[in-house]
Amino acid sequence: MTKRNILLTPGPTPVPPQVLQVMAEPIFHHRTPRYRKLFGEVSEGLKGIFRTAQSVYTFTGSGTLAMEASVVNFLSPGDKVIALEAGKFGERWGEIAARYQLNAVRIKVPYGETISPDEVGKALKQNPDAKAVFGTHCETSTGALLDIQAIAKAVSNTPAIFVVDAISALAADRLEMDVWGIDIVVSGSQKGLMIPPGLTFLAASEKAKVLNKTAKLPRYYVDLTQYEKSLKDSDTPFTPALTLVLALREAIHMIQKEGIEKVWTRTAELANYTREAIKKLGLELFSKRPANTLTAVKVPAGIEGEKLVSIMRDEKGVTMAGGQGEMKGKVFRIAHMGFITHADLETGIAVLKETLNELKSKGSNKVSV
Amino acid sequence: MTKRNILLTPGPTPVPPQVLQVMAEPIFHHRTPRYRKLFGEVSEGLKGIFRTAQSVYTFTGSGTLAMEASVVNFLSPGDKVIALEAGKFGERWGEIAARYQLNAVRIKVPYGETISPDEVGKALKQNPDAKAVFGTHCETSTGALLDIQAIAKAVSNTPAIFVVDAISALAADRLEMDVWGIDIVVSGSQKGLMIPPGLTFLAASEKAKVLNKTAKLPRYYVDLTQYEKSLKDSDTPFTPALTLVLALREAIHMIQKEGIEKVWTRTAELANYTREAIKKLGLELFSKRPANTLTAVKVPAGIEGEKLVSIMRDEKGVTMAGGQGEMKGKVFRIAHMGFITHADLETGIAVLKETLNELKSKGSNKVSV
Numbered sequence: 001m002t003k004r005n006i007l008l009t010p011g012p013t014p015v016p017p018q019v020l021q022v023m024a025e026p027i028f029h030h031r032t033p034r035y036r037k038l039f040g041e042v043s044e045g046l047k048g049i050f051r052t053a054q055s056v057y058t059f060t061g062s063g064t065l066a067m068e069a070s071v072v073n074f075l076s077p078g079d080k081v082i083a084l085e086a087g088k089f090g091e092r093w094g095e096i097a098a099r100y101q102l103n104a105v106r107i108k109v110p111y112g113e114t115i116s117p118d119e120v121g122k123a124l125k126q127n128p129d130a131k132a133v134f135g136t137h138c139e140t141s142t143g144a145l146l147d148i149q150a151i152a153k154a155v156s157n158t159p160a161i162f163v164v165d166a167i168s169a170l171a172a173d174r175l176e177m178d179v180w181g182i183d184i185v186v187s188g189s190q191k192g193l194m195i196p197p198g199l200t201f202l203a204a205s206e207k208a209k210v211l212n213k214t215a216k217l218p219r220y221y222v223d224l225t226q227y228e229k230s231l232k233d234s235d236t237p238f239t240p241a242l243t244l245v246l247a248l249r250e251a252i253h254m255i256q257k258e259g260i261e262k263v264w265t266r267t268a269e270l271a272n273y274t275r276e277a278i279k280k281l282g283l284e285l286f287s288k289r290p291a292n293t294l295t296a297v298k299v300p301a302g303i304e305g306e307k308l309v310s311i312m313r314d315e316k317g318v319t320m321a322g323g324q325g326e327m328k329g330k331v332f333r334i335a336h337m338g339f340i341t342h343a344d345l346e347t348g349i350a351v352l353k354e355t356l357n358e359l360k361s362k363g364s365n366k367v368s369v
Numbered sequence: 370m371t372k373r374n375i376l377l378t379p380g381p382t383p384v385p386p387q388v389l390q391v392m393a394e395p396i397f398h399h400r401t402p403r404y405r406k407l408f409g410e411v412s413e414g415l416k417g418i419f420r421t422a423q424s425v426y427t428f429t430g431s432g433t434l435a436m437e438a439s440v441v442n443f444l445s446p447g448d449k450v451i452a453l454e455a456g457k458f459g460e461r462w463g464e465i466a467a468r469y470q471l472n473a474v475r476i477k478v479p480y481g482e483t484i485s486p487d488e489v490g491k492a493l494k495q496n497p498d499a500k501a502v503f504g505t506h507c508e509t510s511t512g513a514l515l516d517i518q519a520i521a522k523a524v525s526n527t528p529a530i531f532v533v534d535a536i537s538a539l540a541a542d543r544l545e546m547d548v549w550g551i552d553i554v555v556s557g558s559q560k561g562l563m564i565p566p567g568l569t570f571l572a573a574s575e576k577a578k579v580l581n582k583t584a585k586l587p588r589y590y591v592d593l594t595q596y597e598k599s600l601k602d603s604d605t606p607f608t609p610a611l612t613l614v615l616a617l618r619e620a621i622h623m624i625q626k627e628g629i630e631k632v633w634t635r636t637a638e639l640a641n642y643t644r645e646a647i648k649k650l651g652l653e654l655f656s657k658r659p660a661n662t663l664t665a666v667k668v669p670a671g672i673e674g675e676k677l678v679s680i681m682r683d684e685k686g687v688t689m690a691g692g693q694g695e696m697k698g699k700v701f702r703i704a705h706m707g708f709i710t711h712a713d714l715e716t717g718i719a720v721l722k723e724t725l726n727e728l729k730s731k732g733s734n735k736v737s738v
Contacts, residue, residue: 005395005397007395007396007397007398009398011608012396012397012398012399012608012611013396014395014396015395015396020392020393020394020395020396021393023389023392023393023612024389024390024392024393025389026374026376026383026384026389027376027381027382027383027384027389027565028374028376028381028688029376029378029381029682029688029690030381030566031690031691032682032688033683059430060429060430060431060434060566060567061428061429061430061434061590062429062590062607062608062609062610063607063608064589064590064607065429065430065434065590065607068589068590095589096589099587099588099589099592100587100589101587188608190608196396196610196611196612197399197429197608197609197610197611198429198567198610198611198612198613217587218468218469218470218586218587219468220433220437220464220465220468220469221430221431221433221434221437223468238431238432238433238434239380239381239431239432239557239559239566240431240566241431241565241566241567241610241613242381242565242566242567243392243565243567243612243613244567244610244612313398313401314402319397319398319401321398321400322400
């Protein structure tokens with residue numbers, strides 16, 4: 001049995017040893033000066049990663065919870081919104097909007113493609129009453145990157161707010177919340193932030209905060225007014241996932257030490273290395289505008305995609321991700337963000353090559369076996 | 370500086386070393402057979418602790434999220450509900466109901482008291498159109514225990530469902546979801562289940578599931594139909610807080626090894642020991658119907674309650690909880706559930722005695738200093 005254990009999935013990503021370690025420390029109570037000091041540090045640190053002077057609110061939950069929070073805290077029933085859907089996670093915006101009886105204009109492109117800023121501009125002209133545009137920075141189901149800088153510019157000239165799901169893009173692809181004029185950024189803990197899943201984050205611009213004042217959709221657990229009030233005392237309104245907050249402080253320290261700009265550059269280099277290596281194997285990238293977060297690769301003809309992923313994982317100790325939803329069996333995905341190293345990717349690519357060859361030779365020998 | 374570090378707070382409670390340890394293990398991906406095996410075991414184990422044959426759904430979030438889930442998954446705008454409010458957490462039911470435009474009949478008693486099954490029966494007669502009764506098994510802000518067995522009996526003869534917040538009572542006070550006929554039980558991870566905060570649970574009866582089919586309140590992240598569908602494959606619809614699920618398996622194994630009945634008996638003994646020790650110190654219990662989870666104690670005259678708690682914590686390494694909301698400074702609270710031992714409580718009581726004496730002598734010497 002191999003002892004190899006390399007995680008190349010786009011969340012959870014590998015957790016650094018020093019981060020794992022603090023989660024095993026004895027637990028303590030959260031309504032204490034010790035917790036407020038910790039949470040104050042974390043909340044300040046997140047601002048540097050979100051590139052914002054605004055508060056970053058921390059919810060205990062999965063990323064989808066913060067997506068829902070960015071709908072219910074800013075909108076009212078019947079509001080018109082524009083949802084940019086270029087994959088499974090973009091579609092989630094449309095789904096949440098539909099659940100809350102919003103009037104959602106859904107801009108949909110085939111999986112693997114992305115939505116151009118021009119298309120968004122056109123939709124905004126056709127729908128001047130739109131209250132919000134919802135987009136996905138890195139569409140994790142396809143590996144495609146949305147040009148959120150240009151889209152933010154288009155949205156900023158309208159009354160709408162621009163809401164970005166940066167769950168898998170944060171601390172992987174450059175994101176400048178304040179400078180680019182993004183109104184809401186949501187993210188999660190188990191991607192570029194290098195800690196386990198269980199925390200999710202939201203930051204809002206002044207423009208968004210104005211909308212929050214009249215938003216009528218019902219909410220309780222994610223009601224931002226409670227988080228804003230608690231954050232003044234470096235606290236959360238409900239019991240936080242303490243061990244994950246401890247972990248996050250360690251991870252933020254690592255990011256601060258390296259510098260967020262360098263994190264982006266390093267991730268871009270790993271992404272580039274991976275894409276080149278994939279092409280050298282004669283494989284085809286799935287996305288036309290690939291993100292730094294992950295690379296989605298087309299499963300070559302004659303290979304079962306799900307089998308490829310499970311053999312690499314169960315027999316060779318390299319976990320890549322298969323396709324999600326309608327992409328199942330058609331792509332596999334290799335993450336290169338967070339604590340994933342060049343060496344991890346080299347091994348991953350070597351194992352991929354080996355497994356593809358094995359599967360191909362089995363395939364061609366099928367009749368004679 | 371003392372090395373003592375005893376946590377006697379009603380959540381988070383101390384986490385056993387073997388549970389802490391698994392959280393420091395390398396992370397893995399959740400869309401894998403390994404995770405499904407783990408989550409299947411945990412979901413089955415929870416049934417034994419909830420004493421139900423129904424599915425127990427796991428959300429990543431704080432306890433309040435599951436409370437909200439038990440409102441939005443079963444009710445429609447304008448529905449009449451009865452909220453039993455005997456403290457801060459009972460009031461939360463009324464608050465959530467108000468946010469979702471339910472017609473809430475709020476039965477309120479002073480902090481420290483509890484609501485009798487007769488009062489609930491009377492309210493149900495006066496409100497035969499009530500769709501749900503919301504109660505709190507152990508009211509953590511006062512230490513009072515609700516007679517949920519008798520109330521379940523009263524509710525079961527009506528069309529209403531009985532929803533119980535057992536966040537701090539589970540695995541501390543006897544709770545028999547199926548036998549007693551409770552329709553919804555919600556709980557949290559950081560109390561009797563002995564793991565850090567970040568997971569919360571909900572189980573629903575067949576009667577509740579019928580109501581779920583017509584419930585019109587909007588929901589996405591906590592939508593039970595998604596959790597039900599995923600649970601068939603021992604999975605969750607959204608990325609779970611993996612490290613906490615790993616921790617939970619260890620904790621459930623410990624509970625299974627001891628047996629839930631013995632956990633209840635042991636906790637009752639610790640509660641009894643604590644109450645007797647408190648009385649011996651000449652202090653007064655705050656609640657008339659005390660729970661096994663925790664003991665709330667009246668702050669004696671001449672003592673500042675918040676100061677008492679902070680001196681014990683910061684100078685003597687024993688963390689008890691102060692009062693919450695309107696109870697601030699009036700009570701302090703000692704938990705005796707989960708991994709808290711007799712020895713912890715003995716030390717805690719000794720430190721309490723010592724600190725009270727110090728504060729009293731300081732108080733009487735005030736003029737001469």
